[in-house]
Amino acid sequence: MSSTTFGSVSFNSGWLRKHGTLSSNSRQCDGSLLRVRASVASSPQSLRSTKEKIDASEKSVRIGVLGASGYTGAEVVRLLANHPHFGITTMTADRKAGQPIGSVFPHLMTQDLPAMVAIKDADFSNVDAVFCCLPHGTTQEIIKSLPKQLKIVDLSADFRLSNINEYEEWYGLPHKAPELQKEAVYGLTEVLRGKIRNARLVANPGCYPTSIQLPLVPLIKAGLIELRNIIIDAKSGVSGAGRGAKEANLYTEVSEGLHSYGITKHRHVPEIEQGLSDASHSKVTVSFTPHLMPMSRGMQSTIYVEMAPGVTTDDLYLELLSAYKDEVFVRLLERGVVPHTRHVRGSNYCFMNVFEDRIPGRAIIISVIDNLVKGASGQALQNLNLMMGFPENMGLDYQPLFP
Template structure:
C-alpha cells in the first residue's frame, strides 16, 4: 500500500466526533497539533511510515510490524527484512492488562494480534504463578471470518465459508511466534505451543480452547482463583463462576475477554476457554485501550459503545 493510502485517526484534545480532521495523505498531514496516531496499515508497510513520523507523537500500530522483538523472527514469519530495527527496540507490546506500566510510558505500542490476546490473557497469569506446566500446551482456536481481513479471496466468499469449518495456517500461523514470545517472557524460559486456528461461518468472535497440564500439587480451583485474583481490578477481563461457559455471543461488539477453567477427564490436565470479539479486544478496542493508557485517560473511554461493523 502506498503512502497515499495511509489511513489513520489522529486525536487532539480539541477534536470531537463531530469535528474530526479531514482525511489526507500522510505526506500532506500537519502533525504539529496532533497528539497521537493509530496506524492501520497492512503488515510490512508500517515500519518506514512510522520511522518518518514526528517523535512527539504517541503511536499505536495495529499491524504486526513491531510485535516481535527479534527481527530475525519477523523476517522468518513475515517473509521480508525489518526496515526499522532501531525503532523495534523502542516498541512496547500492547497487551494492556499484562504490560500496563510499560505501555503508559511508551511512545510506540505494538497492538497484539487477536489470537495471541485470547491465549495470553488466561495463560500468562497461570504461568507466572507456576500453576501449569509449560510443556504440551495445546491450543484449538476458532475465529469469525472478519479475522481474515476484507480482501477478496476465493476461500472467504460466502459460498466457501457458509455451512462449514476449516483449519488454516496449520503449524505456520503468523501469530505463533508472537504468542510464544509472551508466554516465554512469563515463564522466563522458551515455550513452544501446538496451535491450530479454524475459520468458522460467523462474522466476528473468537474462542481459544487451551489444554494444559496442571503443575504438581495444584488444582483446578487454584487456577481459577489465581485468574480471579489477577484480574480482580480489571474491567475488561472477567473470570466466570464455576461451570459457566464463555460464549462469543456474550462479548460481541465489546472489549471484554471472558475466561473460565474446567477439569479435563484426563487426570492432571485442565481445559481453559477464553472468548473475545476479534475486532474489538482483538484489534481496535485494545488499540483504544492502549492509547487511553498512554495518554493518561480512563482506559474505558470510548469503549462502552457497540459499533458493530461488520
C-alpha cells in the first residue's frame, strides 16, 4: 500500500484520503509514494477536531480539582493533560474565580479547560472524582459537604493523622470531620495499595513523610534497624512552602543560603512517626529537622540509623532491593551511587541508596523525590488510578527533566 511522509513520519495514503488530509500540493512519485509538505498536510482546525473527538470518547472519568490555583493543583492539571481516561470538568479557586487557568499559570494556557469557579458555585453533578488541593485546616468541612459517591484524594494534612487529638495538638484546630477520619485511608501507595484500592477517601501523604517512610518502612518491618536514634536531615525546594505571599519565601530571603525551620515542631513529625510506628507495631520517635533550599522543587532526606545487632549495610540494601524490585516509581540505585534531586525533577520517581557510616553499626540512607510530584500531585494521581481501577502509572510516565 502507498504511504505519505511528513518529515520523517510515513502515513498510509488511503488513510489520508479517507480523512481528507491530502493537499493539492501533494504529488505521486513512482506510483506509490506521496510527499506532502508538513505545513499544508492538514489544518489546525482539523487536528483540533480530531483531538476533541478522542478526548470525548476516551476520558471517561470526570475530575474536579479543588484549589487549582496553588502549586499542587497546577501540578495535578499538568499531569492530567496526558491521562487517557481522566478529564477535568470542574476547577475551583475562590480568589481567581471566573479566570482561565492560563491567566494564573501561563504554562497551562494551551489546555482546553473550564474556567475556575468559587467552591460554593461548583457543580459536582458532572464529577466522578476529586483532587482536593486546599490549604490545611480548610478541607475537612468542604470534603464533608461533597456528594458521598465521589472518590476523593485529599492533598492537605487534614486526614493524615488517624488520632484526631494529635491533629488538634499539632495543627492547633479541633478536627471538624471525625466521622470521615475513620473512613480515610493513608495514601503511601507502595506500602498501602491494598487499602487504597478499595478506599473512597485517601489522605495523600506529605512530601517529607513520603521521602522518609519509603526507605524506612521496609527496614523496620524486617527488624533490620533499631527504633531508637533515627535522625533525619531533610531539605526541600521552596515550592514546598506553597504559593502564598510570605516574606520568608521572597527571593532575597531564600536565595544563596540554607534555611532551617520547624525545628522539633514541624507538623510532619507526627505523620512520620505514625507511619513508622505502624510498621513496627510500637511507638517510634525520630529527630527530624527540615531545611529550605534555594531551588524551586526537589527534596532530599538524609537518614541516619542504627542497625540491629549483626546487621550490615548489605543487609539493608538487599531488603530494599527485595521490597522495591517490582515497583515502577521507587528505584534503589546501584551500590555506591549517590541519589541527586536533579535526577528525579518533574517525575514521580523516588531514588534511594544505603551507605555505611564511619561510626560502626550505623548506616546513612539517602532518598530523593520531586516534592510536587511524588511528594504531592503525582502520588495523588497514582492513588486515584488505583481507586478507579486503572494501572497506577497511567498518566505518570514522565521522565525526569534534566538539565
